[in-house]
Amino acid sequence: MNIAKTIKETRQIVQQWKNENLTIGFVPTMGYLHEGHASLIRRAAEENDRVVVSVFVNPIQFGPSEDLDKYPRDIEMDKRICEANGAHLIFVPGVDELYPFGFSTYVDVEGPSKGLCGGSRPGHFRGVCTVVAKLFHIVQPDSAFFGMKDAQQLAVIRRMTEDLCFPVRIVGCPIVRESDGLALSSRNNYLNDVERKAALCLSQGLDEGLRLIENGERNTHVIKSAVRKKIEQEPLARVDYVEAVDPNTIQGIDYIKESILCAVAVFIGNTRLIDNFIWEEA
Incomplete structure (x- = not known):
């Protein structure tokens, strides 16, 4: 090499x-x-x-x-x-x-x-x-x-x-995750043990949004609200954004027709982490 x-x-x-x-x-x-x-x-x-x-x-x-x-x-x-x-x-x-x-x-x-x-x-x-x-x-x-x-x-x-x-x-x-769901990031190195556990709220919140979509929900305001609510249950989390957008244009969408990028950015302590999922109609 x-x-x-x-x-x-x-x-x-x-x-x-x-x-x-x-x-x-x-x-x-x-x-x-x-x-x-x-x-x-x-x-x-x-x-x-x-x-x-x-x-x-x-x-x-x-x-x-x-x-x-x-x-x-x-x-x-x-x-x-x-x-x-x-x-x-x-x-x-x-x-x-x-x-x-x-x-x-x-x-x-x-x-x-x-x-x-x-x-x-x-x-x-x-x-x-x-x-x-x-x-x-x-x-x-x-x-x-x-x-x-x-x-x-x-x-x-x-x-x-x-x-x-x-x-x-x-x-x-594809995103590579730890066994507990945390998306790998070089910035995970900043987290102490308590913050590392708290950071799971990102993937848990996204899982909640994905569950709603798979159960038929298409209103992105409902989906975003559920994701944010789940994340904000973690005391160490401070939400920067929770958004639902077109995966290609990154423009916000109100209702899912074909696909969606649900993206979050959250501060855990002083560390800003991002995560997302993309869902496409089968």
């Missing part, structure tokens, strides 16, 4: 693979990898000849009061997970490599970036789209793999990829 710290090194390796007509799968990450990331790497390895994983804590997607400085980092663990799950190249750039002095160009996607995390974290998706666009140019993948826990991010990246004519297939991969 190769490790590259510069754009030049990465492009040289990628170009050699392209000269050999090898397909390239790409998994962009912020590091501190867990089984959710590992599942993306394995999927990329199953569908491509070579796999590139980027590890970069992207400063421009964090707000001024967010957790950039304390975001967990462990590059040695990341390397072990990448190698064990089929990666061939890890791209680990420094901030100055991707954002050199004078950098002043950004990618802003309208539409699906509004609302949900876009409303709670102004500028977040501008930072996400800018770094992903740069990484697509550097890695030139055939396919890129994203977890569906960040369902809004997936919709935004799909929109950007189509609008900017990137020749990249965007693949959404």
Whole structure:
């Protein structure tokens, strides 16, 4: 497995693979990898000849009061997970490599970036789209793999990829959960034992909403109210949002016709966690 710290090194390796007509799968990450990331790497390895994983804590997607400085980092663990799950190249750039002095160009996607995390974290998706666009140019993948826990991010990246004519297939991969239902996240590392138990309210609330849908409820206001009520039974939980939207446009819907993304963001103590489910009419 190769490790590259510069754009030049990465492009040289990628170009050699392209000269050999090898397909390239790409998994962009912020590091501190867990089984959710590992599942993306394995999927990329199953569908491509070579796999590139980027590890970069992207400063421009964090707000001024967010957790950039304390975001967990462990590059040695990341390397072990990448190698064990089929990666061939890890791209680990420094901030100055991707954002050199004078950098002043950004990618802003309208539409699906509004609302949900876009409303709670102004500028977040501008930072996400800018770094992903740069990484697509550097890695030139055939396919890129994203977890569906960040369902809004997936919709935004799909929109950007189509609008900017990137020749990249965007693949959404299922949420990976702990045995008790908690969605895997690098930010789970912030939780103490009491908060970890309290965090189960996210998946429990979503389970309540899914149960209503499967029993025939189609009014999203009823569904959202039930999800919120379940979450708010947990004293340590502070709801940021509970929303029901179209999975592709991220626009709110009042009544389910074909599909729904029910998404939540909740603070457990000082830690903000997200989770969701997508339901489609059979």
